[in-house]
Amino acid sequence: MVETLIQNLGEIHNNIIYIKRDDLIPISFGGNKARKAINFFREIDEGNYDCVVTYGSSSSNHCRIVSSMAAMRKISCYIIGPQEASKPTFNSILMGWLGAEITIVPVETVHDTIEKKLEHLRKQGRNPYFIAGGGHGNLGTQAYVDCYEEIREFEKQNQIHFDYIFSASGTGTTQAGLVCGQLIHGDNRRIVGISIARKNPRGRQVVLNSVKEYLSEKNYYFEDEKIEKNVVFVDKYTGSGYGTNNIEIEQTIKDMLFTHGIPLDSTYTGKAYTGMKAYLIEQGVRGKNILFIHTGGTPLFFDELENIN
Secondary structure (H helix, E strand, O other), rough: OOOOOEEEEEEEEEEEEEEHHHOOOOOOOOOOHHHHHHHHHHHHHHHHEEEEEEEEEOOOOHHHHHHHHHHHOEEEEEEEEEEHOOOOOHHHHHHHHOEEEEEEEOHHHHHHHHHHHHHHHHHOOOEEEEEEEEHHHHHHHHHHHHHHHHHHHHHHHOOOOOOEEEEOOOHHHHHHHHHHHHHHHHHHHHEEEEEEEEEEOOOHHHHHHHHHHHHHHOOOOOOOOHHHHHHHHEOOOOOOOOOOOOHHHHHHHHHHHHHHHOOOOOHHHHHHHHHHHHHHHHHHOOOOOOEEEOOOHHHHHHOOOOOOO
């Protein structure tokens, strides 16, 4: 299990704010994708796979981490990226620097390109391991069931209860893992996923599907109504879409660095933290203990420097 720091940031709107620093996981700038990749690469090591294939945009923290962990093992990494989200970023620079072979194609051809790459590698006598974009799947969900256990242990040791847990919600398994942990333990709190791109109903449905898939595999049973109630997916703060920012997000990024020395980015954590603050005001949440999970993306922080005044 990976344990990360939880620190107190003070008050916002009469709520005590804490942050869980998954960005400090000691693998290539950390983040939720590092937590998930640990599970995938455990299977890679045990299965004697000699290369890995995955999918993601040029901003993808997932692809950066997979590239890094593949390089650590001296195995090949192949990334299929969508042409529509392929602008250069520090993440994409790191992917190339770490030796990943990046193929950019129109988004509608991604699936076929992945299949052809896997088929080509197998014909060469290779043994490829495929990881879905963002670390989607039950292994990714498991990583944040484990994270939820860490949160409960912190609460026990520090005699505190978090009334709300917030995180960025993208491909969905981070939020799904937290919700699964909550359901398994029957805890009374609200877990809120702040969407960084997807809109309802699709965005919420992806999280729901991940929750149900994991619980089914682990032989847990809950009424659909209870699962539905526990999945809170907020899509009001996505702005113009994935990888975009605005003045409020830029100000959040500045404030967090100037006040706490913590880097956020506009694609994931800065957007989610800004959304969390707005949610607390709009929902009239006061006098509560709030935990925000910093899901990483530090290289993307540096992409913001030219744009933030």
